[in-house]
Amino acid sequence: MRKLRYASVLTASTLTLAACGMGGGTTDGGSGATGDQTIVVDEPFAPAANWALETDDAFVLSKAGCLETLVKYETSGALKPMLAVSWKETAWTAWDIKLRSGVTFQDGTPLDAQAVVGALKHALGVKTPASVFSPETIKDVAAVDGSTVRITTKTPDSLLPQRLAAPNTGILAPKAYTGSSTDPKGTCTGPFQVTKEIPQQAVTLKRNASYWGGPVKLGSAEVRFIADAAKRATQVQTGEAQISRKLAVTSIQDLKGSGDIKVDTAQLPRTIELVLNNKKAPFDNELVRQAIQAAIDPKAITEAVYAGAGRPAVGPFGPGEPWTPEGAEPVAADPAKAKTLLATAGVAPSSVKIQLIAYNEGSSFSDLAAVIQAQLKAIGVRVTIRTADYASVEPDLLSGDFQAALLSRNYLSTMPDPLGFLTADYTCQGSYNLAHFCDPKIDAALKKAASTTDTKTRNAVYAEVAATLQSRAVDVFLVHETESAALAGQVSGFRLHPYYTLTADLSLATK
Structure with a gap:
């Protein structure tokens, strides 16, 4: 069952997209009035479950201003x-x-x-x-x-x-x-109504003239699903799109110096992690996981791959948050310690061969995978890299048919409290437990937290769980990531948010 992350497999050309009525500008005769304008938004992930709201399709529909x-x-x-x-x-x-x-x-x-x-x-x-x-x-x-x-x-x-x-x-x-799949056409309450869908490529929307929240400034919108971050950035530069979400780090500086394009960056509750399959050798051995953790240098990774777009991870949660362990620091790279841990585990470094999955839609994951490969090679561990669209590797991740994978995870996306993330990712029956980790004590602690009315007490439970995940190297937490979006200069009313992109207040300035 696909749960929390979906990817498009879009390979259509710009000409195909143009045939769908793409390109921001005026509609209804091109009057130029704000209410007649349309906007094009490029998103990295497409709906992949027939709009089933129990999946990540709900987030796609919410960002599209419908749900x-x-x-x-x-x-x-x-x-x-x-x-x-x-x-x-x-x-x-x-x-x-x-x-x-x-x-x-x-x-x-x-x-x-x-x-x-x-x-x-x-x-x-x-x-x-x-x-x-x-x-x-x-x-x-x-x-x-x-x-x-x-x-x-x-x-x-x-x-x-x-x-x-x-x-x-x-x-x-x-x-x-009422049908065999969920149908969002005409059934939402939001400022925009879905009018057409081209599977895995785009949806078109029009203004909801009866929106309960008041006038909707734009007349229509188009959301394109483009997995390639470079293509998303290019389309804002060429004027084919007015908003492009989740920019690659390599595109940010180029876009900042490109005409009237604006780059909006926010420190989001998002952590890039190296997911380790705790049920599959060699990561069913905690000492081996800790050795991998000790061999990897989050500070060097942040400087080399995410300069200006992230901070070295101190665990699953960013520093200074109410649910982050007090005094949490990034794990200091220590190759000698890594070799000692492997020796204590009775594992020869040359015997550890890891296939690392780096899905294409991830933020600079190909560069990140290469750095990890080099850092583990320094302790004698061999890493091969498998790259693919997320949709093609997700079944292996959910079933446990993998060793290690890179993942960018927003720990407040499931719900606006860490309980949703921790329950989904780190409880025995968690719906997105890619680490395939199970500790009944953590399950019991999180169940108790859900019934706790005192926020401070609840946050203390989250901090304890975070410290356990870090100390046991359940996963290797690498970078606390920022998210950047490219905006054409005429865009007004946009703000980065994990749930909402197209809103009633979004508009394009007239030229």
């Missing part, structure tokens, strides 16, 4: 009303969600309690629910009245509002779920 959630997440960490105007814990295991009045889906049907209950029950009833909202934590969803939904949890869950801000809990009209 909305009950609660809105701000990058400051604040939660604000979206389709719900309030939420209140009415009992130890019950929350009442008051819906916004006057909202309609894009097909004209009203957003009411029955529609929301239907959408959330659908999320619970799929074959593999998203970890953020699953029967493991949710007992029942029911309508209290026409505008109030009650969500009952199996145990006290202080983080339910954060769960309701995740795109996986997005709300679509009842019609969306």
Whole structure:
């Protein structure tokens, strides 16, 4: 089951994309008015699961300005009303969600309690629910009245509002779920409505003229799915696109000196890690994992590959965050220690042969893989590199048929709290546990954290788990990554966000 990261396999030419009506500019006769303009956005990952909201397709649909959630997440960490105007814990295991009045889906049907209950029950009833909202934590969803939904949890869950801000809990009209796959056309509530989809290549959208949030400044939009970061950057330079997300480090400086193009960079809660398969030799031996960790130099990697676009990792979480262990520092490279750990494990360095997966869509992963290859060669460990589109390697990652892989992971993307990431990636039944790591003590700690109302206490649990992951070298955490987007000079109202790109406030200045 594909869960948290999808990749396009786009190889179509610019001519093919142009035939889809690509290219920012004016529409409706080219009047030049802001409301008549269209924008083109290049994204790295395409929908790959027929818009199933329990998968990463929900994030694609949210960024496209179509899908909305009950609660809105701000990058400051604040939660604000979206389709719900309030939420209140009415009992130890019950929350009442008051819906916004006057909202309609894009097909004209009203957003009411029955529609929301239907959408959330659908999320619970799929074959593999998203970890953020699953029967493991949710007992029942029911309508209290026409505008109030009650969500009952199996145990006290202080983080339910954060769960309701995740795109996986997005709300679509009842019609969306009546076919063999989820249909977003006309069933969203957002500022943009999907009008056409070219699988693995692009979606076109038009303004939702009845948007509950007020006037939508743009008339239409196009989202292209282009795996090649260099191509995404080039299309902003040539004027074929106005926004390109997730730039490669090598493109940033070139774009900064290119005409009126702006580069927007933000320090996001994203960590690049070397995923080690804890169930497959040689990484089923903790000493071997620790040896690999000791041989790799995060500081050198950051300087060589991510200069100006990252910081050496101090663990899964960035320095200074409330859930990062106090005093956490990057692991200091120590090749001599690495060799000693291998000797203690009874493993000859020459016997360790690793295939490292570096998917094409990752930020400079080909360069990163080459540096890791060289650093491990220095202790006698041989590394071969396998490059491919993410979609082609994901089945091996999820099944455990691999040794090591590079991964860029946003630890607040699953939900706006580390619990979602830690549960998905590091619990025994985690839906995205690529490390195939299992420790019942960590499972119990995270379950306790979910029911803890005191934020400071909960963050302390996360810090303890992070320290354990680091000390046991469950994975090797390399770089805390920034994310950069290229913007044409006329773009206004854009901000980097893990959930939202196309918004009602986004516009293009007239020329």
